[in-house]
Amino acid sequence: MFRISAIAIVVVGSAALFFVNAADGDLTVAKAKRLISDAAGMPAEELRTLAQAQDPAKFQPKNGDTLTWVVLNYAPGADTPKNPTSFKFLEETINPAKLASAISGPKDMLGKFRSTSTVIQPEYITDCTCKIDGNTATGTVSFNVEKLYEGKVDYTARKKDGNWRIEEFQLPDLKITIALGAGGKWVKK
Secondary structure: OOOOOHHHOOOOOOOOOOOOOEEOOOOOHHHHHHHHHHHHOEEHHHHHHHHOOOOHHHOOOOOEOOHHHHHHOOOOOOOOOOOOOOEEEOOOOOOHHHHHHHHHOOOOOOOOOOOEEOOOOHHHEEEEOOEEEOOEEEEEEEEEEOOOEEEEEEEEEEEEOOEEEEEEEEEHHHOEEEEEOHHHOEEEO
16 A cells, blocks of 8 residues: 655754643633644654655654654555545555645745644644543544545543643554653654
């Protein structure tokens, strides 16, 4: 099926936050969208470093296995559903330049790309739910990049010290869970 060669991806931008806290109050869908986008991503600078690496297979992102990193390195197995909903490319042949442009996101008013490269840019979110139970929120985010990829991912956020942050992503039909581990690094389970 698909496997993206990270060496083929060239991304521009600057360093990024790996996740953003939404201060105070309830976690709204609008706050969740911002948190999801950033938590799913990785610093654009890391993707540039990866693209220029002598041996991309040895590259290890500093922030661990973010959702974007996991998707870019995903190689379907024999038991992978033929039409997964968690994440799928929409064309047989993946154009690396289009993919790099999509995860870089649109340029700002100054013509610069965002500092976070993510498969779930806020503009790509087509639906987002958020159910709060005390200091935990769960929901699903759906996203689509026309003629490139689409997905539907479950997330869990927790409120700590008055701030919300995304702590887990699940891609159920691909049997992948990505959790925020010790030291703020993402770990694929």
